[in-house]
Amino acid sequence: MMMANDIRPVPSAASERLLDVKGLTIEIETRNGPATIVDGIDLHVGKGETLGIVGESGCGKSLTMLSMMRLLPNKIRVTKGEANFAGRDLQKMSNSELRKVRGGDVGFIFQDPMTSLNPVMRIGQQLAEPLIYHRGMSKAEARKRAGELLKLVGIPGAEDRLDAYPHELSGGMRQRVMIAIGLACNPQLLIADEPTTALDVTIQAQIVDLVKDLRDKLGMSVVWITHDLALIAGLVDRINVLYAGTVVEDAPVDALFSNPSHPYTQGLLASIPKLSDERSARLSSIGGTPPEPGRRPKGCPFAPRCPLAEAVCHERVPSLEGIGQNGAHRVACFVAQRKLEAA
Amino acid sequence: MAAQPLMRIENLVKHFHVRLGAFGERAATVHALDDVNFDILEGETLSLVGESGCGKSTTGFTLLNLHRATEGKVIYQGKNIVELDERAMRPYRRQLQIVFQDPYSTLNPRMTIGEAVGEPILFHKLATKAELKDRISTLLADVGLPPRFASRYPHELSGGQRQRVAIARALACQPKFIVCDEAISALDVSVQAQIINLLLDLQQKYGLTYLFIAHDLAVVRHISDRVGVMYLGRLAELATREELFEHPLHPYTKALLSAVPEADPAHERSRKRQILQGDVPSPLNPPAGCRFHTRCPIAMDVCGKVVPEWREARPGHMVACHAVTEGLPG
């Protein structure tokens, strides 16, 4: 199961961007008019790169990914920005072009495998569907490939499981089926939206290892959305930390853990209990709660909870600036940026 | 640890009878809890961990008599409380409290925070009407909420704030013992840390005893004195936190611990996980013998036949495993 991950060449992020999101803004309609949920977000994923998007509930991490595929729920819509996939703006594509991308070049894995699978359709049919639609396979070919896919994601007795219904499988197995569906058309990019949150720890570990393994085997890019920094530590190349709909820190994974620069990232890492902690030691925590959409503060969105906030933080919004690693480590924080200048 | 047992759980069994099939024609028994034995010591935090369906929440519900025990005893203050009816149970209810997982649904949406916190105070006659307002303010302050929250409704609060209210409500009863049933699992990481700190502070201040039910081992490691590991309705292992995390004996505990991610990229990339094969069997028809033997990497013949004895392998370290008992590598 363990791949020699340390010798896997880390793809250079700058080289070739498979996914490039620029200034994406998402608003929700509320009683008091539109409120911004995602505020001009910039993020990118290189070819073969694995990006972790980390943030707490409501920070807009899932909506950002859904918006690119135009899968946003009612009353939520993209008002600004572009999202380029392999050089083409997804926002400007026609619906039929976009359908080719969805499930074809881009595979999705969702959080809850029970509600994301159609309960009245056999597993085999659900797997075959994108193959027939996107790859123009015949039914027999698609069924054969579906069996291979189930084997690929490690489902024992794969061929026999093709005729099973989702409820006949355990949670971990269902998530494997979801991954198989996501991978069906050999996507260039796999987007995993909290795929292990509903699963037990031992199954969680299995799924992380599985995705790692498949990525190395198939050479695709992966975006893994989660709230659990520790979970993806061994999986991703780079992490973007989201807070209140903006990227506050973007760094290679090792740099993020060894030198977290945004106070929010620092707070997040500090609030994870560690092996070395004394029993009953107080955990560091971040006071307060994230702002609700429509009640964003004027300056830096984290300023009201930030222990280091200065006057300027409440006035202006900091932009994402490079602070090291040849510009690969970027942070949106006046204090962190000034520290660097001083150094 | 010289602490006295606050509660003694003896041979606790909980079976649920269910009906299966499209017309409910087949009766079946869910073996949610079988032959569970442990003590809860005064002032300690005892955690129960395990994967979904292992019976950890059922244990919490059953020992508070919220589920009727099928068999066994829960001795509290010299009384077997699981055989009491609701009326006889009432004085104990006050002392034995519970905080639930989902802060969004454990508060009545039609009651203000003040009403919710004040209700148990008046019901158990712990304060007069005149003192009530002060008492509510004190309780809200205890859980880090300003007194003006008393006039708010649950839907105006964030998840973390609601969980604070749920804790204040449990505290209102002036309990000795609180079951925290996945009380922080639904919260965001930064808020989780706030609530963990709050629980630790309150324990010190009021000398509370916690039964902490959780699946997040990092959190459990942080706050527990002792940890019990459950698998499919039985206790597999129970020891102090140092002992359990440093010297796990049961193969299931080892697998569970090896799955816990650490916030360290280099360590995570190079670590070798012990991946368990297969799924947890159905509690409708649990395996004979040791319930873990179907997935156990070191299973022997005897494991499929005889239920391993629950015994002390090292001082204060209880385990139920044939391999450990026979002194084999484990």
Place this chain on the structure above:
Amino acid sequence: MSVVPMTTTPIEIEPPVSLWRDAWHRLRRNKLAVFGLIIVIVLAFTALFGPYLTPYDFLSQDLNGRNLAPSLSHLFGTDDLGRDVFSRVVYGTRTAFLVAIVVTFIAVLIGVTLGALAGFFGGFLDKAVMWLTDMTMSIPNLLLVVVINASLKSPISSWMEARYLATLNPFYRETIWVDFLLVFGSMALISWPPYARLVRAQVLSIRSRPYITAAQALGLTNRIILMRYVVPNALGPLIVAVSAGLGTAMVLESAFSFLGVGVNPPTPSWGNMISDGLRVWQHYPHLLAAPAAVLGLASVAFSFLGDGLNDALNPRGAK
């Protein structure tokens, strides 16, 4: 890594928003619902005080002024007996409201009681109530009313007539109450099942909510849990159902009266006025248009109000 201290977020103080007040805000923002509410209030006011305010009695005939077109003195004109149509429509409103309220009240009383008992206690009682509900729902309401009309009404009426002649007690003179009691009593007896089902489902779902377990864990008694936890949370959907039910009952009353099995002339009902007007609509369209328009308006108003209440009280569906 530095320890991040707790910072207090400045939160502006706002008045508490109860769910009811919140619902009222949402309702007020719904234009159609407000329109419905206003119409319903106007109609209710008309039903209560209208008959005292109209310039003519709804029964007084003026054979010199028959079938007059609408004018300032007769807003909706007069009918074939020279009765003022406006006054009759106003009185018809009272008939419609009386019937709707009586029918709905009885139906809700039966339905809520049976539904709550079935949901709360379950088991055999639940099975029995659900069986009764299914049985009742299988009875076609029109057929039942016709059968009752044909079988029970005339014997009772003639019995009352005989009693009146024998005793001269004025109580027996007014046979209009027989119409009401028989026809609409039987209507009520078959329209409770939806309420029973709704309340049972509500109670069942509320009973399994964690806040009920939380209340039990506090040691609260069943009575407190029922009154403070179950009932208030079941109320919202019931209010929606009652508002829609009132509208339905009004339309049903008109339908039955139109067919001649409901309220009988000379007591005015929108239904029997439409029926009368239909025969001469080519010559005197106002005789059909006036009651039909008011009936339509009432029906639409209740339906808008019901929808609005639904969105206001169950905001999750609307979001």
